[in-house]
Amino acid sequence: MSRKRLSSVLTMGLMGLVPFVVAAQPAAAASSVTSQYIDNVSNLLLAVALPITIIVEGVLFYAIWKFRKADEAKPTQENRRLEITWTAATAVVLLFVGLVAYGAMGSPYVLASQEDSQQMMEQPDTTVVHVDSYQWSWQFHYQHNGTNFTSENLVLPAEKQVVLRITSRDVLHAVHIPALGLKKDAFPARTTYIATEINEDSVREEPYVLYCAEFCGAGHSNMLADVIVKDQSEYEQWASEQAQQAREEASGSSSDESSNATATATNETAMNATATDETAALAAPSV
């Protein structure tokens, strides 16, 4: 390629960039550590792919325009240098994509292994939620100051390490919270994990939506839950209230149990009484 031709291709390529630069919006801040990693991969790949695309398109349109009057196109002759160049260029691109993806996927906030998650769960500062899925809803189990309680909504603190322990009671499901960049499959008889830290900016009254992202039967499309992100003090308050309520319910039901036990004992006495009556009836001389 002559220098003149090369410079006209590059000029066309750079001109092609202008509308993209004008249209580009400043990137919104990531909602969680996880989405930050994923956005970084996406932005890096876009930054590299865009100029390559524009140069390739530039060469294509240049060739179409330049040879528009050629009746018979000549086949490309063997050109070892060109072949080595495009093979090496492809290898560099693939290596780059692999390295960038590995940089994100190596983080436990993107792919949490069982070991990573268990290490995080042992740290006292981590909020752990057991996400239990079933056809066709979700249950979120918490432990706060030694009290277990269950919530219909997934309530999470911001600016704090969070681990979701995910299980399924029946078939395959998947936890998907697009707004927070979180997604993980749920399997029966197996536990999977999501580890993340939600950014302060994501705290809001309006809930985010958790979707089931694995087709799981007739009720799949209704398998949604609200995700509420609170700041740490509000989260603490919510969790304490829920734990308190659970303790009250537990003490209420245990007194119910003792009254049930009393009722059962009374019934037994009544049965004994019946037996006595029967015995008496049997023993009574027939007339």
Ligand SMILES: [Cu+2]
């Ligand atoms: Cu589903």
